[in-house]
Amino acid sequence: MTMPMKLLVQLGWRNLWRQRRRNIMLLAAIFVAVAAVVLTNALIRGVQYDMRDSAVRNLTGNMKLYAPGYRDDPSILQGFELAEGWQPAVAPADLLGWTQRVSVPAVIMSERETRGVTLVGVSPQDERTQSFLGTVAIDGEGLRDADDGRILLGSELLAQLSTQVGRRVVVITQGADGLNREAGFKVVGSYDAEGTGLEKAFAFTGRAALQKLLDTQAVTEVSIRLNDGANETAVDAAVSHDVGALELLDWRALEPLAAAMYEYSNVAILVLFLIVMIALSFGLVNTLITAVMERVREFGMLRAIGMRPGQIVVQVLVESTLIMLLGLGGGIAAGIGLTVLFADGIDLSNFAQGVEMVGLGSRLTPRLMWDDVVLVVELSIFLGLIGSGYPAWRAVRVKVLDALRRGT
Amino acid sequence: MPREAATALPAAGSARRPRGTPLIVAIAWRNLWRNRRRTWLTSGGVAFAVFLIVVARSATVGTFDVMIDNAARLLVGHVQLQHPRYADDPSLRHTLQDATTISRAIAAQPGVAAVAQRAQAFALVAVGEKSFAAQMMGVDPDAERRLSTLPAAVREGRYLEGPHDVVIGSALARNLGAGLGDEVVVLGTARDGGVAAMAGVVVGIVETGINDVDRTVMQMPLATFQEAFGFGDEAHMIVVRLDRIGEVDALMAALPEPGLRWVTWQELMPDIEQMIDLKMAGQFIMFGLVALLVTFSVFNTFAMTVFERVREFGMLMAIGMRPHRILAMLELEALWLALFGVMIGAALSVALVLTLAQVGIPLGADVGAAFKTLNLPDRIFPVLSWPALFGAAALMLIAVPLAGFIPALRTLRLTPVTALRTQL
Numbered sequence: 017m018t019m020p021m022k023l024l025v026q027l028g029w030r031n032l033w034r035q036r037r038r039n040i041m042l043l044a045a046i047f048v049a050v051a052a053v054v055l056t057n058a059l060i061r062g063v064q065y066d067m068r069d070s071a072v073r074n075l076t077g078n079m080k081l082y083a084p085g086y087r088d089d090p091s092i093l094q095g096f097e098l099a100e101g102w103q104p105a106v107a108p109a110d111l112l113g114w115t116q117r118v119s120v121p122a123v124i125m126s127e128r129e130t131r132g133v134t135l136v137g138v139s140p141q142d143e144r145t146q147s148f149l150g151t152v153a154i155d156g157e158g159l160r161d162a163d164d165g166r167i168l169l170g171s172e173l174l175a176q177l178s179t180q181v182g183r184r185v186v187v188i189t190q191g192a193d194g195l196n197r198e199a200g201f202k203v204v205g206s207y208d209a210e211g212t213g214l215e216k217a218f219a220f221t222g223r224a225a226l227q228k229l230l231d232t233q234a235v236t237e238v239s240i241r242l243n244d245g246a247n248e249t250a251v252d253a254a255v256s257h258d259v260g261a262l263e264l265l266d267w268r269a270l271e272p273l274a275a276a277m278y279e280y281s282n283v284a285i286l287v288l289f290l291i292v293m294i295a296l297s298f299g300l301v302n303t304l305i306t307a308v309m310e311r312v313r314e315f316g317m318l319r320a321i322g323m324r325p326g327q328i329v330v331q332v333l334v335e336s337t338l339i340m341l342l343g344l345g346g347g348i349a350a351g352i353g354l355t356v357l358f359a360d361g362i363d364l365s366n367f368a369q370g371v372e373m374v375g376l377g378s379r380l381t382p383r384l385m386w387d388d389v390v391l392v393v394e395l396s397i398f399l400g401l402i403g404s405g406y407p408a409w410r411a412v413r414v415k416v417l418d419a420l421r422r423g424t
Numbered sequence: 425m426p427r428e429a430a431t432a433l434p435a436a437g438s439a440r441r442p443r444g445t446p447l448i449v450a451i452a453w454r455n456l457w458r459n460r461r462r463t464w465l466t467s468g469g470v471a472f473a474v475f476l477i478v479v480a481r482s483a484t485v486g487t488f489d490v491m492i493d494n495a496a497r498l499l500v501g502h503v504q505l506q507h508p509r510y511a512d513d514p515s516l517r518h519t520l521q522d523a524t525t526i527s528r529a530i531a532a533q534p535g536v537a538a539v540a541q542r543a544q545a546f547a548l549v550a551v552g553e554k555s556f557a558a559q560m561m562g563v564d565p566d567a568e569r570r571l572s573t574l575p576a577a578v579r580e581g582r583y584l585e586g587p588h589d590v591v592i593g594s595a596l597a598r599n600l601g602a603g604l605g606d607e608v609v610v611l612g613t614a615r616d617g618g619v620a621a622m623a624g625v626v627v628g629i630v631e632t633g634i635n636d637v638d639r640t641v642m643q644m645p646l647a648t649f650q651e652a653f654g655f656g657d658e659a660h661m662i663v664v665r666l667d668r669i670g671e672v673d674a675l676m677a678a679l680p681e682p683g684l685r686w687v688t689w690q691e692l693m694p695d696i697e698q699m700i701d702l703k704m705a706g707q708f709i710m711f712g713l714v715a716l717l718v719t720f721s722v723f724n725t726f727a728m729t730v731f732e733r734v735r736e737f738g739m740l741m742a743i744g745m746r747p748h749r750i751l752a753m754l755e756l757e758a759l760w761l762a763l764f765g766v767m768i769g770a771a772l773s774v775a776l777v778l779t780l781a782q783v784g785i786p787l788g789a790d791v792g793a794a795f796k797t798l799n800l801p802d803r804i805f806p807v808l809s810w811p812a813l814f815g816a817a818a819l820m821l822i823a824v825p826l827a828g829f830i831p832a833l834r835t836l837r838l839t840p841v842t843a844l845r846t847q848l
Contacts, residue, residue, distance in 0.1 A: 037831075038727045045720035052713050089598060121599040123548060123557040130546050130612070132557030132599075132640060190554055213636065288710065291476060295714040298469030299721025302462055306728045 024327070028334035035307065039339060042303045046343025046396075047350065049296045053392055054351025055358075057285050058382035064281035065383055071274035072267050073148045074214055075117075075136070077239030079252060079266040081259055086236055090134075092120050092192050095234030096262060104238070105258040110246035113145030116235040118226050122189035124169075124219060126177040133173065133219045135189060137226030137235075140164070146241055148209060149220065156181035156205025164222035165229075166204035170215025174206045181205055192232035199229055238262075285388065293399050300400070304336050304407040315411050316419025325412045332411050336404035337397070344396050348389060355382040448749070452756035456764075459729075463761065466725045469718040470765025470824060471772065474816040477711050478773035481812035483785065484707065486804045488700050492669060492689065497573045498632060500692045501540075501663035503672050505530070508685040510660055516545050516615050516653065520684060523659035530664055533678055535671040540567035541659035543649050547612025547620065549592075549642060551602040558596055558642040560610060562649025562659075571665045574630055574643070580604055581628035587648050591628035593638040602626050608642075614654040622652035715819055719827040726758065727831040737835055738843025750835045758828035759821065766817045777808045 032039050072078055086094035095118070104114050118137035123130060139162040144150035159168055167185065169177070179185060184200045191197045201221065209215050227233060242251060248266060256264040268275035308315075315328055323331075361381040456463050496502050505526065507518035520526065523541045531539045543562040548555055565584040569575045575583040581604045584591060590608060592600070602608065606626045614620035624644055632638055650656070666672065669689070676686045690697045730737075737750050784803030 035731075038724045038731075041720060041724045041727065045717055045724075048720070049713075049717055056709075089601065091599075121556060123555060125548075125557075128613075130548055130557045132596075188548075188555060195553055196555060216636075217639075291710065292713060292717065294472060295469065295476075295717040296721075298465050298472065299717065299724055302465040302721060303724050303728070305461065305465075310732070 024330055024334050028338050031335055038303055043343045045296060045299055047347045049292050050344055050347025051350040053289055053292050054348055055354045056288055057388045058355040058384045060281055060285050061383040061385050062381045064278055067274055068278050071271040075147050076267050076270050078242045079240050081238040081262045081264055084263050091190055092230050092232055095236045097234050104240050105254045106251050110242050110251055112241040112243045114240040115139055115142030115146050117237050118223055119236045120189050122187050125186045126179040129177045131176055134217055135219050137223035138220050139223050146239055153208045154205045159222055162222045162224040165225035167201035168204055168220040169206050171206040171208050172215035191230045197229055297403055300403045304404050308407040308411045312414055312419045315414045316416050319416045328411050329408045332408040333404055336400055340400035355384045358382050448753050449756055452753050453760050456757050456760050466722055467761050467765035469721045470762055470820050471769035473714050473718045474766055474769025475773045476714055477816040478812050481809040482777045482806040485809050486806040490804060495693055495696055496689050499572055501665045502669055502689050503664050504687045505662040506685050506687055511687050519658040519660055521658050524657055527662050533675055535667050537667050538571035538665045540564055540571045540663045542661050543659045545612055547610050550609045551600045551606050554600050556599050559640045561643045562646040563643050564646050577630045577632045578628040579631040583628055584645055587645055588624045589627040590624035590642055590644045591630055593641040594629050594631040595639040597629045616654050620653045719823050722824050722827040726828040730831050730834050734843050734846045737838055738840045742840040747836045751832050754832040755825050758825040762821045762824035766820050777806050780806045
């Protein structure tokens with residue numbers, strides 16, 4: 017006798033309704049577990065990409081070109097000049113933008129205080145796509161263009177120097193001939209990088225203006241940003257092919273801590289999923305076993321009228337798969353709904369400095385990735401089948417005569 | 425299954441029950457074992473929740489201890505004594521007078537591991553043609569060796585000994601182009617507003633791995649600093665490291681120091697405290713989720729139990745047991761179940777944590793190597809978290825009977841006649 021699958025599914029569905037209460041409870045448990053996993057996965061992804069983005073946006077870029085000696089001796093003496101018309105060898109679809117910068121150590125003095133910073137000569141137009149400088153909140157004005165000879169300070173540094181926007185500061189830094197240059201800069205504005213360490217570390221001015229002060233045509237770095245979804249490794253290989261003696265470093269090499277956290281997130285997602293599924297499985301297995309044990313007589317009867325052991329297994333698996341699919345579908349819909357609900361982000365400003373330590377902004381925005389959802393579906397079905405394996409095996413082991421002889 | 429129930433009930437009343445234990449408690453325990461597999465699975469869920477909470481919290485507490493200690497030992501210590509305004513306005517003028525006398529008084533307190541006074545100022549440092557701004561720190565070298573890991577982070581050369589020795593951060597050395605034996609000139613503003621100037625020789629270059637420190641720090645003997653900046657026996661801070669971080673409050677209570685201000689590690693390193701809070705918030709969400717799932721499973725277990733035993737309950741009622749007594753019996757079963765699960769979870773987690781506390785959880789190779797250079801352990805030693813253990817136990821002992829209560833309520837609606845007639 018062969019039973020069509022349709023009939024088995026129909027039978028399974030009706031069987032589920034025989035124990036409405038507990039199956040609804042099991043459904044609810046699967047639903048909650050899946051919804052929570054989808055939401056937390058999206059949150060972890062949000063954290064992960066936020067960490068990468070802030071690492072990339074704090075002047076690191078997806079990748080950077082340096083003269084070989086610059087990282088040991090970060091001065092204009094380790095600058096380089098790009099050939100006329102040079103472009104990074106990146107397909108236009110992958111390239112978000114690129115820029116050249118002059119980045120040198122400098123001393124800043126106000127009337128009262130002295131601080132050391134990295135003075136960065138930028139082209140403000142390019143920075144819009146390159147770094148936090150394009151989007152950061154500025155008190156006062158921003159830099160106009162690469163010839164702007166005024167200086168933009170972080171608000172924390174401004175406070176430490178006890179000076180104000182519009183006042184002058186003195187900058188001392190080393191010129192291309194190795195001798196110190198001393199020049200007055202008007203403070204054009206202060207930027208608010210949400211209290212992060214960037215505010216103390218970086219001061220900005222126009223690139224051409226800084227090159228003039230240092231008597232050079234050279235720059236110290238080229239920063240390249242890619243669009244989301246660009247294959248970093250492939251671009252890496254293409255660009256490095258074409259840069260001669262210059263050193264090409266990607267953000268993983270420039271920000272090893274952020275890169276380690278990025279990798280760690282991939283593991284965290286799996287660990288969380290496993291923990292939730294283990295917690296769920298106790299209830300799942302328990303309910304499924306009971307569903308088999310209390311129907312021993314019924315299975316015996318079915319066997320007696322000619323149902324084959326394989327079909328009994330299928331029968332049990334169909335029931336557990338149905339309930340798993342229902343919970344999974346609902347849970348995923350609810351999880352996606354929750355991520356949409358939180359799409360504006362969760363406010364973390366109470367932990368502002370703590371999240372900076374792990375390289376986050378002060379809002380946590382979930383980021384739903386289809387790969388993760390697919391993974392949840394696949395693993396849940398897999399675990400569901402494993403969970404129903406034992407009950408199904410018990411159902412097959414039922415001896416027809418014993419079963420029918422049993423009292424209940 | 426009634427076949428077993430028939431034997432289970434009379435047996436429950438038999439001899440081995442300790443005197444004074446109500447019969448119903450013993451019956452509840454026996455009932456639990458009428459369906460072994462189900463009890464093991466349900467209590468397994470309870471045990472898993474307890475195990476997860478205890479192990480995760482213990483490992484985190486161990487990590488945080490290392491993290492706080494790591495950060496505190498680098499420079500800032502567990503608690504500092506400062507001029508009341510210095511924390512908000514670190515100006516040269518906000519000093520502590522008689523710093524040496526106060527330091528001695530603090531060092532005499534129990535639980536104090538090391539005490540060091542420091543004076544700090546930003547100034548211009550020049551080596552040859554290059555100059556850069558740095559954070560000058562006047563320190564007591566012997567005290568720093570006991571208090572801070574910075575002396576151990578000297579990558580080249582040695583730590584401070586003579587009056588003209590200076591050590592500088594590795595990034596600062598790079599920026600200045602300074603090497604061992606180079607003369608450095610410091611130019612700054614003295615306490616009275618005049619020029620502070622001094623010359624020293626680089627004897628050591630430190631690399632802590634903390635960017636802010638490596639980029640800005642320059643240490644010199646305190647006496648040299650005091651002379652250059654026009655200080656008497658004064659300092660900006662007295663830094664204290666304790667044997668155990670929990671002793672901060674005791675120290676502050678023992679030495680109130682009127683007119684001065686104690687600043688704790690939480691204020692000195694708000695980023696670390698917030699990161700700990702953030703991580704704890706994340707963990708508690710996960711614990712809540714796992715506890716909820718286990719609760720669902722308990723609910724189902726009791727729904728099944730009640731359903732299967734309707735006839736038994738009818739029998740009990742027919743021979744005179746009141747419905748609320750049956751409910752009480754089911755709740756006792758839930759409590760036994762929770763207790764059993766909690767015991768297993770507690771035993772397993774405590775055994776694991778105590779073992780790991782001996783062996784340590786090795787950190788990744790990179791992190792471990794970085795910690796080693798700072799004289800810190802390259803492993804995390806979990807610290808058994810008693811609050812987590814008791815918290816998890818309490819949570820389960822409350823949640824399980826609650827989850828069992830709802831399906832058990834059904835027994836109140838039963839009448840002996842309908843119950844006995846129920847066909848399974």
